[in-house]
Amino acid sequence: MPEDSFETGVAVGERWARTDGRAKVRGELLYAADQPARPCLDVAIHRSTWPHARLVSVDTTDARAMDGVVAVVTGADLHAVLGERMLTGPAFADQPCLAYDKVRYVGEPIAAVIGYGPAAVRRAAEEIDVAYADLEPIHDVDAAIAGTAFVHDELRPSAVFGDLRHLRGKKDTNVNYEYTLRHGNSGAAAETAAHTTSGDFWCPPTHHVPIELPFTAAWPEGDRIEVLSTTQTPSYVRQTLADLLDLPLNRVRVRCAPLGGSFGAKMYDRLEPLAAALAWTQRTAVRIAVTREEAFLLTTRHGAAVTGSMASDEAGDIVAAEADVRYDTGAYADVGPRITAKSGMIANGPYRIANATVRSRCVYTNKPSAGPFRGFGVPQVTWAHESLIDELARARDEDPAAFRRRNLLREGDVAVMGTTMHSADFISCLDAVTGAVGWDAPLEPAAGRLRRGRGVAVGIKAVLTPTISNATLQLNQDGSATLLISTVDMGQGSDTIMAQIAAEVLCLGEGQVRVVTADTDVTPYDTITAGSRSTYHTGNAVRLAAEKMRDRLIGLAAGRLSVETTDIKLTSDGVVSTQTQETLTVPDLLLGHFGARGTTLTTEADFATSWAPYDKETGRSPQVTEHWFAGAAAVQLIVDTATGRVHIEHLAVAGDVGRAINPALVEQQLTGAAVMGIGHALFDELVFDEGQITNGTLLDYQLPSIKDMPDRITPIVIQSPHRSGPFGAKGVGETAIIPLAPAISNAVRDAIGIRFTRLPLTPERIITALAEQHTEGGTA
Amino acid sequence: MAVFHRPGTLGEACALMAERGDAMVYGGGTAVQILEKQGVLFASDLVDISGIPGLANIEETSSGVRIGPMTTLRAVETSPLVRRVTPLAARVYGHVANPRVRNTASVGGNLAHGDYRLDPPTALLVLDATVELTSSGGTRTVPLREFFVDFQRTAVRPGEIITAVEIPRQDEAAGSWFAKLSSLSANDWPCASAAALVTGGRRFGRVARRIRLGLGAVAPTPVFTQVEVAADAGADEAVDAARQAAEPLIDPIPDVRGGVAFKRHLALVAVEEAVRLSWEERSDARGFFRDRRRRR
Numbered sequence A: 001m002p003e004d005s006f007e008t009g010v011a012v013g014e015r016w017a018r019t020d021g022r023a024k025v026r027g028e029l030l031y032a033a034d035q036p037a038r039p040c041l042d043v044a045i046h047r048s049t050w051p052h053a054r055l056v057s058v059d060t061t062d063a064r065a066m067d068g069v070v071a072v073v074t075g076a077d078l079h080a081v082l083g084e085r086m087l088t089g090p091a092f093a094d095q096p097c098l099a100y101d102k103v104r105y106v107g108e109p110i111a112a113v114i115g116y117g118p119a120a121v122r123r124a125a126e127e128i129d130v131a132y133a134d135l136e137p138i139h140d141v142d143a144a145i146a147g148t149a150f151v152h153d154e155l156r157p158s159a160v161f162g163d164l165r166h167l168r169g170k171k172d173t174n175v176n177y178e179y180t181l182r183h184g185n186s187g188a189a190a191e192t193a194a195h196t197t198s199g200d201f202w203c204p205p206t207h208h209v210p211i212e213l214p215f216t217a218a219w220p221e222g223d224r225i226e227v228l229s230t231t232q233t234p235s236y237v238r239q240t241l242a243d244l245l246d247l248p249l250n251r252v253r254v255r256c257a258p259l260g261g262s263f264g265a266k267m268y269d270r271l272e273p274l275a276a277a278l279a280w281t282q283r284t285a286v287r288i289a290v291t292r293e294e295a296f297l298l299t300t301r302h303g304a305a306v307t308g309s310m311a312s313d314e315a316g317d318i319v320a321a322e323a324d325v326r327y328d329t330g331a332y333a334d335v336g337p338r339i340t341a342k343s344g345m346i347a348n349g350p351y352r353i354a355n356a357t358v359r360s361r362c363v364y365t366n367k368p369s370a371g372p373f374r375g376f377g378v379p380q381v382t383w384a385h386e387s388l389i390d391e392l393a394r395a396r397d398e399d400p401a402a403f404r405r406r407n408l409l410r411e412g413d414v415a416v417m418g419t420t421m422h423s424a425d426f427i428s429c430l431d432a433v434t435g436a437v438g439w440d441a442p443l444e445p446a447a448g449r450l451r452r453g454r455g456v457a458v459g460i461k462a463v464l465t466p467t468i469s470n471a472t473l474q475l476n477q478d479g480s481a482t483l484l485i486s487t488v489d490m491g492q493g494s495d496t497i498m499a500q501i502a503a504e505v506l507c508l509g510e511g512q513v514r515v516v517t518a519d520t521d522v523t524p525y526d527t528i529t530a531g532s533r534s535t536y537h538t539g540n541a542v543r544l545a546a547e548k549m550r551d552r553l554i555g556l557a558a559g560r561l562s563v564e565t566t567d568i569k570l571t572s573d574g575v576v577s578t579q580t581q582e583t584l585t586v587p588d589l590l591l592g593h594f595g596a597r598g599t600t601l602t603t604e605a606d607f608a609t610s611w612a613p614y615d616k617e618t619g620r621s622p623q624v625t626e627h628w629f630a631g632a633a634a635v636q637l638i639v640d641t642a643t644g645r646v647h648i649e650h651l652a653v654a655g656d657v658g659r660a661i662n663p664a665l666v667e668q669q670l671t672g673a674a675v676m677g678i679g680h681a682l683f684d685e686l687v688f689d690e691g692q693i694t695n696g697t698l699l700d701y702q703l704p705s706i707k708d709m710p711d712r713i714t715p716i717v718i719q720s721p722h723r724s725g726p727f728g729a730k731g732v733g734e735t736a737i738i739p740l741a742p743a744i745s746n747a748v749r750d751a752i753g754i755r756f757t758r759l760p761l762t763p764e765r766i767i768t769a770l771a772e773q774h775t776e777g778g779t780a
Numbered sequence B: 001m002a003v004f005h006r007p008g009t010l011g012e013a014c015a016l017m018a019e020r021g022d023a024m025v026y027g028g029g030t031a032v033q034i035l036e037k038q039g040v041l042f043a044s045d046l047v048d049i050s051g052i053p054g055l056a057n058i059e060e061t062s063s064g065v066r067i068g069p070m071t072t073l074r075a076v077e078t079s080p081l082v083r084r085v086t087p088l089a090a091r092v093y094g095h096v097a098n099p100r101v102r103n104t105a106s107v108g109g110n111l112a113h114g115d116y117r118l119d120p121p122t123a124l125l126v127l128d129a130t131v132e133l134t135s136s137g138g139t140r141t142v143p144l145r146e147f148f149v150d151f152q153r154t155a156v157r158p159g160e161i162i163t164a165v166e167i168p169r170q171d172e173a174a175g176s177w178f179a180k181l182s183s184l185s186a187n188d189w190p191c192a193s194a195a196a197l198v199t200g201g202r203r204f205g206r207v208a209r210r211i212r213l214g215l216g217a218v219a220p221t222p223v224f225t226q227v228e229v230a231a232d233a234g235a236d237e238a239v240d241a242a243r244q245a246a247e248p249l250i251d252p253i254p255d256v257r258g259g260v261a262f263k264r265h266l267a268l269v270a271v272e273e274a275v276r277l278s279w280e281e282r283s284d285a286r287g288f289f290r291d292r293r294r295r296r
């Protein structure tokens, strides 16, 4: 539906400026590390140099004797005080904030030095002497599944996810979670298929590289602990710290600041458990400000292997699809099990598929932990299914866009995992991006050593379900409003659009609703700011709170004007009686009600989604998610066959956002995610050697630069309103990154005739594949 | 932590460099700051020479240009004088990193940094530049072709400061090109680079043309070679000859940017590109390529 066919309101659908834009560009915005806090001691961390080893001894004598050192705390020290509570994590209690029995990756924290000044504590941390007893390291997912060395001696599900309980105490495995989907009989169907494609796909681990580095400060405040942290999950962190320190929730305060980017890097258990444990046990204020090099060790995107196949019949219907997915979750499960199930269930793509099988596993290895990353594991499976379907179309001699269009899920279809599609307009996304790059126009061949090609891909993702959001709204007597939510603005613009949602209901203008930065003493519970869930979930809570506020104003006005509530309307001028046309401004109404200036009227609302658990046998569910994200990308590019470089001429991305609360911010999210996806497609990866990251600095870790931008980039907003979204809206933060890498790879395939199955498509991979093609004509 | 000095004269600077244990010159600081952050700066003293008058000048001399060590890379790139007298140098300085780095990094620091992937040395090798080194013991001059002695080692001796780089005038009729190929992000350090200068030819009644080549990132140091080709040869022949001359010098260091085979391949692509375009520029009615160069 075109953008302007909606009823125009006062706020929703408007391109309001970001509330924090001015402060950011002027350098006035205070990030967490810049916020005033009490004087804190600095912390430096001594990290493991071994991927897998027993800790024999940790000698801190020399470090303790150094200038400026106040205390040195080892994992064993904390373990003596906190016991097993020291193990935290969203799915499994498997993350010690300091290792105490063994180390599980190069870079794992072993001891913390507390003292005066970053330089002093860093120097002392180097003087800590650790003796290790080598254990067999596990570097690779498939070796981890097959091998006899284990990262964790036994599985320890945390209390958070009920469906992991049966895994408690399981030994001798590196597979901490497995999801299977069975729909029909894919094996039998594939045997009689007319065309089959298959492949072994690999996406390497990557890092988020937000501009702002992670930071946490913590201090005891009487019988309470206060924490100021860079986190997308203040409510989760409060619960974790309460469990860790055995405190009631009302004695743990977690304060946020706007984040300078995150992409999933600042979620769940990062620096907070260590900072809180140090502050609480040492009864002192500490701050942990990590370096860029340390940030690379804190969390990564899951590397993932997918062995997949797809088959069609003579008519071109997809009769079978299979996927065997192995997520490399590193040393800690983190949220890997969730990713394994939620991304595994769509590993065959958003298509009508008669028979489908998925096996998706979450696997421990001796690497830094993998956790959430824009897309939550979906880009990795999309890499496989969008490559497979492209080859299948080619095997049939059919246009890859047309083949997809014919097979894509439509409104009301039941997807292979059992849930009905709604508000996921893949067809419009596909048509929009192919239309934008001129898909049907003949491709003009490039000159000399250059080859031109076009590619397309679609992507599907389920919103994390079930989750909960709350909102508290204060309407101030002067008519301005203050909104209390625990959604964290990290550049996605949530403070702007949440204000727009409240303003729409209350007929307020730009700048009249202020969103309070998350603070668990003040702002109510919210599951997480992640997974593109906030616009829908928090947005709905905000809408409900605002509607309650509107109803209260109408009730007050009806009393004042002695008319029925049905006669009162709220407008931008105030409350109006439709009978008498008598108007009262909101300030007058509230002044009359309270008899004082500066007063506040408060409403609150909560919004929760529910799901139906997976069937134990088939992995299917009639309500696996509250809603779907649908997106597509199309690209025209040039491959230089001499250098192997890919130059993108035009990249078009589209996402079905239900309804754009702020079209400008939606376009920016689509564009930003697409640019991040260009990096993942072409060169962005963490390189390991024997468990050690070899490119963990910004000198060597490569991100797209201004010179890597496509000549042209076209973000397209598709709006197929969701029946229960706030004003029909859904999220958009991840949509464009999902199909990006396969769209580029499909265009490379079109240009040079080579199918790549491993990301990224570096010039070296392309040159090597071209050389092999020259000698044998194979795939890479 | 190293002690920071800001001498006001070259004499003071030389004295500091001579007296202090492990003194290091602080130029633009773009490399030193990274070493410091990585905890691998082992200097006892840093001698910041930015306060010494006269070290940031670009002057025309009888034979070419003389560039002071504290001249920023950006100033060289944009200098009308350098563009006129040694256009290849101006072009190559303009390819370093990004404007932020070029506005900070110095000509002296760039050479003394000694990295095998640096861009400016490729042009300075081709143009036969010399480096002036000053210490409390006096001044000496080292041809750039002898300056890079080993992996991250230069001819700069302890106590010495680079006080100038002199670049001879580039033959006006010469064709030249710089090819910088990166293998990851487009704005990355080069994975292979080549500067080429084609001189001589019919105009001077000679039968042969000389191709001079400076290569970056393809061996443990920047490397130089030259070859003569008949003036009436085609570009393909010139490229073949240049590739043959370059091949023995290519000795890549494998890393995240590529393995040996790929870097070897890319080095030859860089040679080909640089030689083909400079050969054609030399042979062409010059206007076309001059225009094109300006647009880049």
Ligand SMILES: Cc1cc2nc3c(=O)[nH]c(=O)nc-3n(C[C@H](O)[C@H](O)[C@H](O)COP(=O)(O)OP(=O)(O)OC[C@H]3O[C@@H](n4cnc5c(N)ncnc54)[C@H](O)[C@@H]3O)c2cc1C
Residues within 6 Å of the ligand: B024, B025, B026, B027, B028, B029, B030, B031, B032, B033, B049, B069, B095, B096, B097, B098, B101, B104, B105, B106, B107, B108, B109, B110, B111, B112, B113, B117, B118, B119, B120, B156, B160, B161, B162, B163, B188, B189, B190
């Ligand atoms: C992000 C980034 C990207 C880069 N990309 C490129 C690239 O693509 N191509 C490229 O060529 N380079 C690149 N560089 C390197 C850059 O060119 C060097 O960092 C810079 O030239 C060093 O100059 P400086 O003045 O900052 O040196 P400094 O950091 O001040 O010093 C570097 C070294 O030179 C010594 N030194 C400095 N001045 C003198 C002197 N007058 N006499 C004797 N010794 C001296 C110092 O003691 C030190 O050992 C990049 C750098 C960065 C940070």
